[in-house]
Amino acid sequence: MDKAEILVIGSGPAGLKAALSAAEQGAEVTLVERDPFLGGQLVKQTHMFFGSKEQYAAERGFKIAEKLSREVEAHPGIRVLCDTTALGYYDDGVVSLEVKGRFATVKPQSLIMATGAQENTLMFPNCDLPGVYGAGAVQTLMNVHGIIPGKRVAMVGAGNIGVIVSYQLLQAGVEVPAIVEALPHIGAYHVHASKVRRMGVPIYTSHTVLSAHGKDSLEKITMVAIDQDRQPVAGTEQELDVDVLCIAVGLTPLTEILFQAGCKMVYIPELGGHVAMRSDTLETSVPNIFVCGDVGGIEEASAAMVEGSIAGLTAARNFGYGKDSYEDQLAAARRELDSLRSGPVGEKIRSGLKRLSSFGEVTQ
Template sequence: MIDVIVIGAGPAGLAGAITCASSGLKVMVIDEFIKPGGRLIGQLHQELSGEWWNGIKESERLHQEALKQSVDIRSGVSVYNLEKDDDLWNVHTSIGTLTAPFVLAATGAAEYPIPLPGWTLPGVMSIGAAQVMTNVHRVQVGKKGIIIGANILAFAILNELQLAGIHVNRIVLPEKSPLSGKAGEPEEVMKSLLNAAHLAPSPLLRMGSRFMKNDWFRKTGMRFFPKSGVKVNGTPLLLRKAALEVIGTEQVEGVRVADTDANGNIIPGTETVYEADFVCIAGGLYPLAELAAVSGCPFQYIPELGGHVPHHSETMETPLEGLFVAGNITGIESGKIAMAQGTIAGYSIAKHAGKGGTAIVEQLNQSVKNVHLLRKQAAIQFYPDIESGRRKMYDLWEQLYANPARLHTEEKLG
C-alpha cells in the first residue's frame, strides 16, 4: 500500500518525497510532464555569489536521490480529482484511482495570461513557454522578439534567452485594462521593479533607485521617463509604451504600440509598429491550486503571495487531515524555497504517520528555520511583501485551527 501520494514532481514535490521515503514511508510521485523536475528544468541563471544555478542538473540530482530512496515516480500522469473517503485520499488520475492516507499537493504555479488582439497567432507565447522551449527542448523561438509585460520573471527569462543567442528587441507594457491590471500601469510596474534595484548592473542605477522609492521622485521620474527607454541587459525597457495588438497574417510580424501618459492612458496619434517574429507575454505567476480547491480545502486571497492560496500552517498542513501542501501552491517564491518547503512537508507527514520518533520534531523545527534563512538570503522576490503574506496566512491558521477543542466543536456543529 502507498503511504504518500505526491502530486507534482517539481522541487517541492521531489524534496517532500525524498524526506518522506527517508523516514520509512512508501511514496509515489505523479506528474503530468514527461519527466520530473517541474519548473526547475527550465531555469538557468547566475547567482550573486557568481555560481550558476542549473535547473536541469538540480532536478536530475533530486530525481536520482528519490530513486535511491525507492520513490515510485510516474511521469505523464494527469490528476483530475482529489477526494477523501474515510481515512484514505482518492487521487483520480489518467491511470486510474490511487489511494493513500497522505497526499502532498505540490502543483506549483501558472502564468497569468494577458489577452490582446492577435495573441492567438503562431509565434505568440507566454514567457515561461519561451523558457521551456529554449532551455529544455533547445528550440529557437525566433530571431527578433518583443516581451509584453515587465516583471521579475520576464527579466530573468530575458537573460536566459540572451544566453541562448535569442535577440529580444524591446520590452513594452500591456495596454491598461481590467484584464492587465497593474501590469498596464507604468508607476505600479516601476514600484515593483524597484524591489530588485539592488541587482542593477551599475552603482549609479542602484543609487538612483533609492530616490525613486520616494513617491514624488518616482512620479516625476515617470513623467520624464525617456521615450527610448532604459536598457535591461541591453534590451530597452519602454515603460511609456503599451502593446495594442500583435499583427500578422499567418504568424507574428510585429506589435502595434502607442505612447502612454504616466498613468498608462493611451496618447492618441502616437501609434507605431515594431517588427518581430515572436512575442512573449509576461503576466507573472499565480499559485496553481485547483486540485486543493477540488478537495474542499478552504482558501484565502493574499495578494502578497500571488493570489488565492489554500489554508496551511508553517509546517505545510492543511485543515483537511492527511492533505499537505508545499512550493508555489502556497505562494510564489524561488525553487530553493520550494525545495525547503517540500522538506518541511515531508517531515510533517512523517510526524503525523508516527515515523522518526522524537528526532522528527527537531528535524521539522530545523527545516522551518531553514526556510526563514533562505527567504532572508533571497536576491529577489517575485512578490516583495512575501514575509507579510506568510504572516497573514500563519496568523489566520492560528485563529482558525490552532485550538483543537474549538475545531472539535465546529466539526460537531457541521
C-alpha cells in the first residue's frame, strides 16, 4: 500500500490546477490520470477560451493543457501517474487504482476529485448503429488523431459543444447538413452559433431525432419537430442522408467514487445530475474529500481551473501549508469565479448552485 498526502484524481483543467495549487503551498501531491497523457478534455479543445486573462482567455484549450502539464511535470512536489484509473474508495480511506494494468492501492490523507464528466446519450431506434457518436469521440478522432469521422455529419445539440464541434467538422472539410436542437433556442454563445450559420448550416430548434436507419452502419436519420411537451408533431418528419450522427446533449458528472466514499449527494438538474454537497471551499460532507470542475457540476473549463485552485489551496491549508497567504488567494479565486459566473451565460450554473445550497450547509 502506498501513502499520499493529497491524491488528485483526474488531470483535466480542474485536476491540473488543484495539483499545482496544493504543491505550490508545499504539500505533497499524487496526481492520477486515466489517459497516457495529462490534460483531460483540454487536449482536444482547439478553440479559443473566453473568460478573464487569469484564466487563459484567447488561448486554445490544448495550449493551456500543454502549459499546465509542463508545470505539473516539472514540479518536485507532484508525483504524476498516467495510465492510472481510480477504481474505488473503501471505508478505511483506501483508494484502489489500476496503474498501467496492475492493481494497486493508496491511502491519501486528502482526496481531490477532479474526475470530470461523461457524455449523455440519446435513445431512439437504432441509436446503437455504428456511425452514432458522442461529440467527445468526434473531437478525439479529429483533434487528437487527425481522423474525420465521416463525410456528412448531423449534429444533435446546439449548445457550445455541438456548435463548436460542427464548426471544427466544417473546417476539416466535412459536410454538416443540420444541427438539431430539442430546445426552442440555441444554447451556444452566439459568436459560435453565428459562425456556423454564416457557413450555411441550418439549426433546427424544437426538433429531435426520431430514428436512425442503416444496414451495417448509419445511412440516414429521420428528424421531426417537437411541441412544448417534447412530443413529435405529425407530418413534420424529414429524412437526412448522413453517415455520422454526432450527439452533444450534455454531460453527467462522474461521481461513483464520491458515492462510495459516502459523500452526501443530491440531484441537481442544472448541474448535470447527482453532485456532492460541499462547503464554499469545495469540501464535501466527508472531511478532506474535495470536488472541483465538472464532477461538481457541468461548467466551462475556465471555472474548473479556478475551482481546482480553491480545492488545492484548501486541501493544503488543512495540513498547515500556506496558511499566511491562504485567505488572500482564496478571495482572489472567489472573485474570478464570480466574474466567470456573472451575466446571462452564468445563469444556469448560478441557479444550480442556488438549488444545491437550498439543501443546507455541509456539516462534517
